[in-house]
Amino acid sequence: MTLVEFVPPTPHPLWKLCPQMGITDVIVKVNPDLTGLADPWRLSTLRSIVERLKVEGLNVVGLEGDPFDMSPIKEFGEQGTGNGEREEALSHYRELLESMGRLGIKLLCYNFMVGKGWSRTGVRLGRGGAKATYFSLNDFSRNRLRRGYGGQEERKDIMELCNCGNMELWKYENGGGGKCQSRNFIISESHNSTIPQSHNLRLTAEQVWANYEYFIKAVMPTAEKCGVRMALHPDDPCLASLGGYARIFGSIEAYDRAYAIYPSPSNAVTFCQANFKLMFTNGNCHNCSQIANTNVAVATGSLGVSENIASVQNLQDSKTPSSESNLNPVNPVQTLEDAARHFGKRIAFIHVRDVEGTKEDFTELFHDQGDTDQFALMRTYRELGLDVPVRGDHVPEMAYDRILTPDGTPGYFTLGRLFANGYLKALLQGTGNVLAATTFGEATVVKKNTKEM
Numbered sequence: 001m002t003l004v005e006f007v008p009p010t011p012h013p014l015w016k017l018c019p020q021m022g023i024t025d026v027i028v029k030v031n032p033d034l035t036g037l038a039d040p041w042r043l044s045t046l047r048s049i050v051e052r053l054k055v056e057g058l059n060v061v062g063l064e065g066d067p068f069d070m071s072p073i074k075e076f077g078e079q080g081t082g083n084g085e086r087e088e089a090l091s092h093y094r095e096l097l098e099s100m101g102r103l104g105i106k107l108l109c110y111n112f113m114v115g116k117g118w119s120r121t122g123v124r125l126g127r128g129g130a131k132a133t134y135f136s137l138n139d140f141s142r143n144r145l146r147r148g149y150g151g152q153e154e155r156k157d158i159m160e161l162c163n164c165g166n167m168e169l170w171k172y173e174n175g176g177g178g179k180c181q182s183r184n185f186i187i188s189e190s191h192n193s194t195i196p197q198s199h200n201l202r203l204t205a206e207q208v209w210a211n212y213e214y215f216i217k218a219v220m221p222t223a224e225k226c227g228v229r230m231a232l233h234p235d236d237p238c239l240a241s242l243g244g245y246a247r248i249f250g251s252i253e254a255y256d257r258a259y260a261i262y263p264s265p266s267n268a269v270t271f272c273q274a275n276f277k278l279m280f281t282n283g284n285c286h287n288c289s290q291i292a293n294t295n296v297a298v299a300t301g302s303l304g305v306s307e308n309i310a311s312v313q314n315l316q317d318s319k320t321p322s323s324e325s326n327l328n329p330v331n332p333v334q335t336l337e338d339a340a341r342h343f344g345k346r347i348a349f350i351h352v353r354d355v356e357g358t359k360e361d362f363t364e365l366f367h368d369q370g371d372t373d374q375f376a377l378m379r380t381y382r383e384l385g386l387d388v389p390v391r392g393d394h395v396p397e398m399a400y401d402r403i404l405t406p407d408g409t410p411g412y413f414t415l416g417r418l419f420a421n422g423y424l425k426a427l428l429q430g431t432g433n434v435l436a437a438t439t440f441g442e443a444t445v446v447k448k449n450t451k452e453m
Contacts, residue, residue, distance in 0.1 A: 001350070001381060003424055004061060004389040005417070009035045009049050013404055013414055019057045021421050026058045027109070027391065029065040040067045041096035043103070050103055061389060062107030062349065066117070067096055074114045075245070076211050078202050090215070094222040101226025107389060108223070109270045109349050111233040112212050114203060115245035118236035123397070123410060124363050130396035133411045134363040135237050205246040209257075212248065216262050223266040231268040231348040232258060234275035237359050250359075251279055252333045252342060259346065268348035272393065276339050277372065278359040336372065337380045344384055352424060353393035364394045364411065367420045374423075378431040390428070392420030 004025045007014045018026065030040040030049055037045050050060045072085035073093075100108065111117065121139040126132035203211075223230050235242075238250030248254055259267055333339050340347065354370030355362040367374065381390075395416025397408070404414050 001386060001388060001390045001428060002061075003421065003428060004391045005421065006064060006391055006393075006412075007053070007058065009052070014417070015053070015056045015058065017414070017418065021418070022425070023421065024057060024059055025061045025389065026053060027062040027064045027107075027389065028053070028060055030063055030067050031065065032068065039092075041092040041099060043099040046096070046099045046103060046105075050105075060103075060105055062105060062109060063096075063100065064109040065111075068092060073215050074112060074208075074211060075203065076214070077207050086214075090218045093219050097219065097222045097226050097228050100228050106228055107349055108228055108230050109233055110230055111235070112208070112215070112249060113235050113247065114208055114211075115243045119242065120364075120410065126363070126396050127366060127369060128399075130366070130398050130416070131410075132363050132365065132396040133394060134357075135361065137237075137239070137360045140242075201241060201246055202244045203246055205240075205248055208246050208248050212258065213261050216258070216267070220262045220264060220266060224264055229266050229268045229348040231270040233270040233351075234272055234279075236272070236275050237362070238275055238279055239359060252276075252339060255343070265345075267346075269343050269346045270349045270351060271340060271343065271347045272351035272353070273336055273372065273377070274351075274353045274355040274362075274364070274393070277336055278355065278357075278362060280334060280336075281358045336377055340377065340380050340384065345386070347381075347384075347386055348388055350381065350386075350388060350390040351393040352390060352420075353395075364396065366396060366416070367392060367423045374427055375431065378427045382431050390424065392417060392424055395420050 002025055003023055004027055005014060005018050005023050006027045006029075007018065009028045009030060018024065028049065030037075030046065032038055032040060035045075035049060037048065039045050040049075053060055068089075070089065072082075072089040076083075076086050097108070100106070119135060119140065120133045121136050122134060123131040124134050220230065232249065232255070235247040235249045239247055240250065241247055249258070255269060261267075333342050352367060352374065354365045354367060354372045354374075356365060356370060357363055394411035395413065397410065397413045398415040398419075401408060401413040401415050408414065
């Protein structure tokens, strides 16, 4: 396994700090909103991003996130989306895979979260006063943000719009005026007591499944041809629906169903530890169906959310076991180690992070802080023979972070990532030594893997 870092595609302190930490392999997101470059699928565009980082001693080994607007693919079937736009987007995606293959980029971490990406509703004070991102379904249903865009009003979730967290904390840090200085967004809060019924979902689970199947069958042959592993990231949070759209990747069974659609080494898994951990928790959320149905602030308008959260395991009507499952059906997946063994070599990318709480209400922690046995889990990865990129994921904001990166994104500030990388380097070194000692005898001299140091 190789420790990598997720770095911005434009100059950032991590460009200098990564080589100093001994991290030279990086993951980037190439969306034009971040790079300032159009047509990220083109070889010339992708090469320019790679070359920027190469000058700093950083080697791009993977891409992560939506590389461009994926709504024509993910939201196909909603009013206003057409097949022409979908086919054009699929063509761009295939070209991106071809460009990646030509540049030797063999990993693409993608998701199929419809309408919204990963969502957080604020920050809570954590260890030593660090600001930890959290998600609360109750808060999500109440928070409203509004901005003008191209003459049209849109509503977005707090964490998607601006680099803030708790509403009052955000107002305090930005002068109390309700205006985000860095992004020029205008805030307003409102509450809506109207609770739509479940049929108000803009896309149902089976519609999203149909869109996913169409997508994966359209692009996976190109991924295979180009030697790219497409590693599917879980829904975050892994709820049955959010923002008016069903979410389908919130269970192990869903992953097996996705693999059965197109069995291939290129059809892989991003093992995001915290998301899989929350799949095994039973929330104590009261009136979850009503909370989920409340109109919420989202990117495409004020939408009705439906589906009882407790029915997440029933989202998948068809549950086809993977041909590569390592777990006997009589021994269900109940822990992260079970899940890792279940997927085995299907895992192409590992996100290390931890949370406390349930999928309806959780807080993200420092990597050494939660109840996950990170050492045992890392040892499991080694026992499975995984030779894949590993990176630390969301971290709390620490004191003085905003001096180093004033416009940092919650969950991705810099100082916490330095701490996380030191912790992960020790885990990689320690589990490597333990595995070697177990395999060859404790008297054997263990050689350190310098690439992981």
